[in-house]
Amino acid sequence: MKAADFAYEKPDNLNAALELLAREDCDMQVLAGGQSLMPMMNFRLAQPELLVDLNGVSELSFIEEQPETITIGAMTRYANLAASDVIKEHVPLFQMALPHIAHSAVRNRGTIGGSTALADPAAEMPALLLALEATITVVSVGGAREIPANDFFLGLYETALQDGEIIKSIAIKKAKPQNRFGFYELARRHGDYAMAGVAIASTSIDPVCDLRIALFSVSDKAHRLPHAELAFEGENLDDTEARDAAFQELDDFDFRGDLNADGDTKRHLARVVLTRALETMMP
Numbered sequence: 001m002k003a004a005d006f007a008y009e010k011p012d013n014l015n016a017a018l019e020l021l022a023r024e025d026c027d028m029q030v031l032a033g034g035q036s037l038m039p040m041m042n043f044r045l046a047q048p049e050l051l052v053d054l055n056g057v058s059e060l061s062f063i064e065e066q067p068e069t070i071t072i073g074a075m076t077r078y079a080n081l082a083a084s085d086v087i088k089e090h091v092p093l094f095q096m097a098l099p100h101i102a103h104s105a106v107r108n109r110g111t112i113g114g115s116t117a118l119a120d121p122a123a124e125m126p127a128l129l130l131a132l133e134a135t136i137t138v139v140s141v142g143g144a145r146e147i148p149a150n151d152f153f154l155g156l157y158e159t160a161l162q163d164g165e166i167i168k169s170i171a172i173k174k175a176k177p178q179n180r181f182g183f184y185e186l187a188r189r190h191g192d193y194a195m196a197g198v199a200i201a202s203t204s205i206d207p208v209c210d211l212r213i214a215l216f217s218v219s220d221k222a223h224r225l226p227h228a229e230l231a232f233e234g235e236n237l238d239d240t241e242a243r244d245a246a247f248q249e250l251d252d253f254d255f256r257g258d259l260n261a262d263g264d265t266k267r268h269l270a271r272v273v274l275t276r277a278l279e280t281m282m283p
Contacts, residue, residue: 003041010053014139014168017057021164022141026050030166032075032114035106060113060168063087068174074113074167079104081112090174093132093201096183096280097124103191113167116152119159119221122193122258124185126153127216130224131181131199135171140164156220179203182277185217186269188260193217195260196269198277213246213274218266219256225249228274237278247271 007026011017021028029048031037032055040046054060060075063084070090072081081087082098101107101124115125116136129136129149136147138161152160161167175181185197194217203210211229216222231245250270255263 001042001044003038004044004047006041006048007050008053009050010056012056014057014059017052017054017166018139018141018164020050020052021166023050028052030054030117032117033077033106033110034114035102035110036114036118036120054166062169065090065174069171070174071169071171072112073169074116075111076113078107078110078112082107091132091172092175092179093128093181093183093199096181097128097199100124100183100185100187100190100194100197112170116170117159117161117167119153119155119157121156121219121221122217123222124194124197124199124216126222127197127199127214129170129172130214130222131201131212132172133201133212137168137171138162138165139168140166144168150224153221158221176203180281182279182281184273184277184280186273193260196266196273198270198273200277200281202281215253215270215274217258218270219254223253225253237281243275243278246274250274 009020011020026049028050029037029046031051031053054075060073062073063076063086064071065086070086078098078101081094087094115123119126134149136149136152137144138147147160154160180202182200185194187194196218197216199214201212211232213225213228214222215225227249228246231242235242250267255266257263257266
């Protein structure tokens with residue numbers, strides 16, 4: 001199938017883009033990388049009257065290093081993240097996860113802002129931002145506001161973005177030398193959407209772990225596991241009792257099946273990915 005007819009605008013600066021998005025006379029969609037939106041339009045699952053293409057807004061594509069944080073523009077592509085020395089040094093969790101995001105052709109076009117705004121529960125990026133406690137800056141003609149990742153992802157393809165808003169940038173705290181990170185996902189084939197996955201960040205070293213654990217592709221959105229995080233507080237990552245307590249939260253979690261697996265299978269796979277991700281963090 002092909003997309004239904006639509007009007008097309010390609011602004012060349014952020015202000016022009018926001019003026020377009022402030023219009024209330026038509027249904028519109030924002031095009032970033034287009035790796036999800038264009039197939040949805042071709043299958044007519046999405047039929048916007050107006051498509052606003054952000055690929056001409058160069059000011060949304062950047063990676064900036066500040067003293068304590070790394071700020072990434074919404075139109076920065078996965079391939080640029082993977083090639084960035086700044087990201088390699090200061091956001092190691094990205095380097096662990098990026099090779100698992102689809103295939104190189106998709107990473108050449110896909111953007112961090114597009115994936116974040118879509119909030120696909122099977123995508124890696126929402127879980128990465130939750131684990132890293134990122135801050136998402138969104139803008140509209142009315143101004144800007146900052147939203148913690150914990151408050152941004154609301155449900156299945158649902159975010160805290162309001163009408164007329166787009167993501168401008170994402171800020172992530174720099175990793176310190178003693179920090180540890182874990183990532184693991186299970187997919188039928190490398191590059192496919194994960195059947196289950198987890199991203200983990202630790203702000204310290206054993207025995208005080210201070211973990212942030214985010215599951216993805218197991219429910220309606222990426223989810224933190226607060227009880228599992230607390231189970232490791234002050235314990236070694238290989239502590240048996242701590243792991244048993246962490247797994248208890250998985251037993252009580254509301255897993256939701258999809259075309260790949262039912263809820264019970266997702267629960268089993270979540271235990272597997274959590275175990276293996278923790279192993280990647282061991283000294």
